[in-house]
Amino acid sequence: MDALAPTALSYPDLVPIFADIFQYAEPLTLETSADDIATWDSLQHIALIRTLEMTYSIRLSMDEMMEIRSVGDIENVLRRHGV
Amino acid sequence: MPASANAPSMPVVQSAIETIVDEAISAAPDCVLRRAILPAINWAEVAPVKVALLISTLADARVTVPRWLAKQLLLAGHALPENLEKTLTSALVALNRVNGPGSSSEKREDIAGMLPALCADDQIEADVAAALVQKFTALGWADEAVRLALAQQLRAPGILKRAGKAVAAYVDSLPTVRVRLIGTSTTQTLADDFKPSFAALGWRADVTQADFGTLLAELMRPPEGADAHVVLLDLDGFAPQDWRRSAADASDLLAERINHLAAALREFTAHSQAPLLINTIPVPAAPAAGFLDRSHASGLRRAVDRINRHILEAAEQSKQIIVVDADQALASLPIRDQSDAKLWYYGRIAYSADAVRLLARAFAEAWSSLKRGPAKVLAVDFDNTLWGGVYGDDGVEALACGDDFPGNAFRALQAECLRLRQQGMLLVALSKNNPDAITAFQTHAGMLLQPDDFAATAINWEPKPDNIRKIAAELNLGLDSFVFLDDSPHEREAMRRLCPEVSVPEMPVDPAERPLWLRRMTRTWPLRLTAEDETRAALYAARRDAENAKASAVNFEDYLKGLEQHLTVAHVSRATLPRVVQMHERTNQFNLTTLRSTEAEISALIESGDRGVAIVGRVRDKFGDHGLVIAATVEINGAEAVIRSLLMSCRVIGREVERAFLGALIEDLKSRGVRRVSGDYIPTRKNAMVKEFYASCGWQSAGADGERTSWTFDVTAMQPPRSQFVALNWEA
Numbered sequence: 001m002d003a004l005a006p007t008a009l010s011y012p013d014l015v016p017i018f019a020d021i022f023q024y025a026e027p028l029t030l031e032t033s034a035d036d037i038a039t040w041d042s043l044q045h046i047a048l049i050r051t052l053e054m055t056y057s058i059r060l061s062m063d064e065m066m067e068i069r070s071v072g073d074i075e076n077v078l079r080r081h082g083v
Numbered sequence: 084m085p086a087s088a089n090a091p092s093m094p095v096v097q098s099a100i101e102t103i104v105d106e107a108i109s110a111a112p113d114c115v116l117r118r119a120i121l122p123a124i125n126w127a128e129v130a131p132v133k134v135a136l137l138i139s140t141l142a143d144a145r146v147t148v149p150r151w152l153a154k155q156l157l158l159a160g161h162a163l164p165e166n167l168e169k170t171l172t173s174a175l176v177a178l179n180r181v182n183g184p185g186s187s188s189e190k191r192e193d194i195a196g197m198l199p200a201l202c203a204d205d206q207i208e209a210d211v212a213a214a215l216v217q218k219f220t221a222l223g224w225a226d227e228a229v230r231l232a233l234a235q236q237l238r239a240p241g242i243l244k245r246a247g248k249a250v251a252a253y254v255d256s257l258p259t260v261r262v263r264l265i266g267t268s269t270t271q272t273l274a275d276d277f278k279p280s281f282a283a284l285g286w287r288a289d290v291t292q293a294d295f296g297t298l299l300a301e302l303m304r305p306p307e308g309a310d311a312h313v314v315l316l317d318l319d320g321f322a323p324q325d326w327r328r329s330a331a332d333a334s335d336l337l338a339e340r341i342n343h344l345a346a347a348l349r350e351f352t353a354h355s356q357a358p359l360l361i362n363t364i365p366v367p368a369a370p371a372a373g374f375l376d377r378s379h380a381s382g383l384r385r386a387v388d389r390i391n392r393h394i395l396e397a398a399e400q401s402k403q404i405i406v407v408d409a410d411q412a413l414a415s416l417p418i419r420d421q422s423d424a425k426l427w428y429y430g431r432i433a434y435s436a437d438a439v440r441l442l443a444r445a446f447a448e449a450w451s452s453l454k455r456g457p458a459k460v461l462a463v464d465f466d467n468t469l470w471g472g473v474y475g476d477d478g479v480e481a482l483a484c485g486d487d488f489p490g491n492a493f494r495a496l497q498a499e500c501l502r503l504r505q506q507g508m509l510l511v512a513l514s515k516n517n518p519d520a521i522t523a524f525q526t527h528a529g530m531l532l533q534p535d536d537f538a539a540t541a542i543n544w545e546p547k548p549d550n551i552r553k554i555a556a557e558l559n560l561g562l563d564s565f566v567f568l569d570d571s572p573h574e575r576e577a578m579r580r581l582c583p584e585v586s587v588p589e590m591p592v593d594p595a596e597r598p599l600w601l602r603r604m605t606r607t608w609p610l611r612l613t614a615e616d617e618t619r620a621a622l623y624a625a626r627r628d629a630e631n632a633k634a635s636a637v638n639f640e641d642y643l644k645g646l647e648q649h650l651t652v653a654h655v656s657r658a659t660l661p662r663v664v665q666m667h668e669r670t671n672q673f674n675l676t677t678l679r680s681t682e683a684e685i686s687a688l689i690e691s692g693d694r695g696v697a698i699v700g701r702v703r704d705k706f707g708d709h710g711l712v713i714a715a716t717v718e719i720n721g722a723e724a725v726i727r728s729l730l731m732s733c734r735v736i737g738r739e740v741e742r743a744f745l746g747a748l749i750e751d752l753k754s755r756g757v758r759r760v761s762g763d764y765i766p767t768r769k770n771a772m773v774k775e776f777y778a779s780c781g782w783q784s785a786g787a788d789g790e791r792t793s794w795t796f797d798v799t800a801m802q803p804p805r806s807q808f809v810a811l812n813w814e815a
Contacts, residue, residue: 020244042429042430043271043430046271046272046426046429046430046432047275049426050272050436051241053436054240054241054436055241060425061425062424062425062428062429065425065429
């Protein structure tokens, strides 16, 4: 893997989702987390969960809601749901 | 942003896939029939020339392009030949026109004619609607994209995003309504959904939210500057359960909370002129008292019923308060999907995303109805709308309308028209026919509507938009208060083009669906039924005060009085004998002796002259005829009479019919020279309810034999029992 390139996403749909919910225009990496995004507060977290559930037709649990703190976390959860 | 960083890597097996696609296309007829391989192909990656080959291969084999394949191709951006459009839904046809050849301006003109119907289409598929909006946006048709996205957002969640920034620009151009939102749970998600919901109805919602937990305080001192206040109620937020309390305690506490809310609503109307929209609490997600949830004091459904009743009462007493029925608003969602437990635990969000969207729309519709006023006029077509068939072609006798299928569906739509008329709407006839078509309502026996029911008629061959304008002028009403019902898509389109103010809903093609469809049409929902409006609140208050003042027994008397019961007594005849025998066989509860007399025995009694008598009673009340429900057989021996059997059907128990009947029996015996009547109570497992019957009618105890008791009545000295609630007469 090219050390300079950002870690590639398996779910590129997350880019427009993050742009829409968090107005986050920086490149997304697996490491991008709530610490990097000022607008990722508890209310927007709900919007994110709603959007993920709707976009991928899945139902997330309370644990997953807590687990999701970064793009990598989201990918792990999506993978687990067989998305 | 380097787009390549997030783009999916190109699949390395592309050429193998291409081979499979080519093979599948050459085997297309078989693939379609077996629904194999074709559904799995990503048609967006397939060249148009290959799609054309697919279509021609199918055509050569005389295999119709199935709807599912057409949809896949259209969603992937391909165009289909026009001759395939007849099997497509109108939304898919629109997508085909957009995908097809032609300049953007030609296509736009084409779509302009279809757009109102697409916006009004309540059967549209979410993915097709989303694809249309995306196409419109890509073509730069911002206006069309926004209109369709706003109109279909309930059926296609996420569709608004496909219209991009144009939505915000459009919403900013709308008149503003300042909404103040208060709730017993987190209101943020509803506030978010208010923007698109209000925009769909033509308003820019400027929403501010009260601080959490300040519902009552805010209602009592409503802030200035809001055009509408919205209260979002939920059960857990309004009345959290405390299972340490006894059911009785909890019930008292709930009463107190309800009183506080009712008082706060009264205070609100005293301090603010603005309308207040409040939802009823929907059916709980799960019961707390199982089977008893709706009846027992600890039941959640019962709590919900109580709270809702008081909200409705508060609304009855103030024109400012509009109640949104949450059960009706959420009816398309299963109860378990109306809330999302993790959102409640995470952030006290009481309703699921889907439910919030529906509630937002229901609140916006209530506001819109309040602001615009409900529709005032229903303009209806005749042929294939109010009746099945065409008057001019088929003749009046052949029109379908009446008690039988399929005319009963048309008759039911006429009934809905009459309902709307009763609720204050004007009916207008708008039919392309010779003027004599109006006589069909009189000459055809199945019609419910009569010519007089129409406030105005235009039955001629002029264009309907011209006619409706003339009628609007005649009635002195704006076109925006008209709703137009017509089965013809062409008439609807013409009306939309030439009279855009008129509401022109997409009427279902199937006449069976139309009556309920009309009932669900919010545009026709009255906010208040004005004929009773002024008196209702006062009447209501008086009735409630009366109820509070009286004991429940008094209320029961009112009920009995209101029943207007008539008891008709007759001697058992040949005609009534079978029913009397049947009653002897079947009656268990109200049966003093449970003597299973046979037809022969009763028959012998009737024919014994002065040795016996059998009488039977029929009960009618304001709700209908209960038939023969009470009977007795008596043996007479000179001045002594013995009641052998006395029994009554469960249908009329507890309404004093038995007292009146016994009184009638005694009067009859008296007229035959009887001076003393006696009777026994013989206990069984089921007749405990009549143990004290003779006592309650003033009879004297004449001893007991174990559980069996004997009673006598002195005809010369005592008043026969009677009932003020039962009008008695003897059949001639």
